[in-house]
Amino acid sequence: MTNFVLVAGAWLGSWAWSDVLPGLRAAGHTAHPLTLSGLADRQGVRAGQQTHVEDIVGHVERLDLRDVVLVGHSYAGIPVGQAAERIGDRLARVVFVDSSVPADGESFVSGWPEGRAQVEAAIAANDGFWPALTADDCVGQELGEEETTRIVAGATPHPGATLTEPAVLRGSLGELSATYVKCLLDGPEPGPDVAALLKGERWELVTMATGHWPMFSRPGELARVLLDAAGVGR
Template sequence: MANFVLVAGARLGGWAWDEVVPYLRAAGHGAHPLTLSGLADKQGVPAGQQTHVQDIVDEVEGQDLRDVVLVGHSYSGIPVGQAAERIGDRLTHVVFVDSSVPADGEAFVSAWPDGGAMVKAAIAENGGFWPLVPASHYDGHGLTDEQIVRIMKDSTPHPGATLTEPAVLTRPLHSLPATYIQCMLAGAELDDDVAELLTSKHWRLVQMSTGHWPMFSQPRELAQILLHTVEE
């Protein structure tokens, strides 16, 4: 039995995995959707980048999980990639779902074309949080109107420091056993750092014909990809 620790992207909580979890558990595996500090039911908890890394490590070690598959979506690839190297032999695989990947000394916003200036300005103007986005942000990603309404209803502003503080890595990510899921409707080419990591024999690429939020738009298909990482 594997234990999937599921971490959704910015503004989301463990609730984002509600439609994926049943497929994983029906296959006999553990599924542990995790809400990071400062989000959803953990609003009000101060959080920086390393807080989110520790949230993931604490989930694994606190529940004494073994055969762990860490799953990071979007922003959460940054803390998941760092936590992966800190849980040692508990780790079986890492899955990056259309996500950022950490680089030592670099922040989530570092890869943005403007160096994160717009994000930093939005955070400064909103009391230290990255604000919510309008419904139009989710257009073109294979989501129904009902799914968009749900995402917007349950999302919460994201703690800004987690986006601007640097990642800390002690070894290169290319040695991790990893799968990168590229969501094709998202429309972007793979980042250079992801493309380079995919040249490693330990990494593989899977493409999904959906948008950036596959846990809503294609939960069964996403679960099948996750299950495949432990069935090989």
């Protein structure tokens, strides 16, 4: 039995995976959606980037999970990639869903050369938080009115320090067994950092013809992608 640990991206919490869980559990596996500190039902908890890494590692260790597939969406790829190194032989695979990936000494905003100043200014102007996304951010991502309303209504401001603090890696991400899921409506190709990792023998690329939030736009298909990535698809 595989243990999927699911971490959504900026502004979102465990609730974002609710439509994906049935597909994973119906296949006989366990799914653990996780809310990171400072978000959703954990608002008010102080958080930096390493807090989020510790959230994930602590969850795996506290429940004594084995055969773990860590799933990181969007921003969450950064703490998930670091956590994957730290859970040792508990890890079966990492799945990055249209996500950023960590680079030692670099932050989330380091990968946004054109938007870094804008994000940092927004954080400074909003008491240390990145303001939650709006309906305009969801345009062109294969989201209907219902899905857009769910995302916007459930989104909470994101702790800014998690976006600006640097990642800490102990080794090379290329040493991890990983699947990268590229959502094509959010751009036809992975970024150069991911493209370099995909040249290695331990990384594979899967594409989905949908937008940046596939847990809302195509939850059943995403569940099948995760099962296949874990080698337990039916």
